[in-house]
Amino acid sequence: MEKNNRSYSIIIPTYNERLNIALIVYLIFKHLQDVEFEIIVVDDGSPDGTQEVVKQLQKVYGEDRILLRPRAKKLGLGTAYIHGLKHASGNFVVIMDADLSHHPKYLPSFIKKQLETGASIVTGTRYVKGGGVHGWNLMRKLTSRGANVLAQTLLWPGVSDLTGSFRLYKKSVLEDIISSVVSKGYVFQMEMIVRASRKGYHIEEVPITFVDRVFGSSKLGGSEIVEYLKGLAYLLVTT
Amino acid sequence: MKHIVKIMVLLVAISACWIGLLQTSIIPRSHTWLLPIYLIISLGCYGLLMVGVGLMNFPTCPQEALLLHQDIDEAKEFLKRRGVDVGSD
16 A cells, blocks of 8 residues: 555535535545545535535545535636645545546546556546547537547647546646636636646546436537637637 | 747748749649648648548447446445435435
């Protein structure tokens, strides 16, 4: 067991995820057994009782393993990570979505990859062998491929999956890049990885599968596409 | 260097080659004039091809959805026994 020098803080932002947060916590504990870690739930004042469920989970797993660090209202993804990061005691930080589209069973492969390569960032990618997506219709796949080709052609990021948000960071690296990131939504994830790549951080990829949200609804509309294009243009001129 | 500058430099370099070709007329001028159009068309084709190939080889994982549902059932049972509220909302 790699005690003392290696510990992981898993930051999970939530908003109305009372069922999913319970499931994901169970799955994290199931798949990370010989690793020192803590889960930091940053809840943006969910009206559905997400925080009550987290408190029940604390009783099961211990308040030192699951930290609830709520905020009063919905304040956005980027600041949720900054908020969680302030309370993180691990020297590595994992960020993942609460909606079960990111399965905790991949956590050991992130950790293993980081150990093997000493990378600053390990990012999950859906677009390589062993990875994949489930639950997307043709339109969603088309948009995703189009967006990816556009970004690869214009930005040369050196990473195959830019908008994925299942990642492991060295804490100092995350602190360094997150302060310069301004985008919101999932352009935020793209900006993080592009900035990290430009700063010359060592980035590795591991395949993950992505099962579109089981409970609750997923959102991708015309306005997201516009936001994405704006984000792309912004990254072209600022990085 | 900002990324947009890199792309601009690339574009300027390509334009310079093109103007050079126009000046020296190694190939007939009428052909040289059309080169930028060919370039744009081939870029478009490349993009469409990449999207098409990506779409055809889009990795999917239907078995993962099944596994996830098994995991969810397992988690619900465990959590219910431990007094965590996992009733559907």
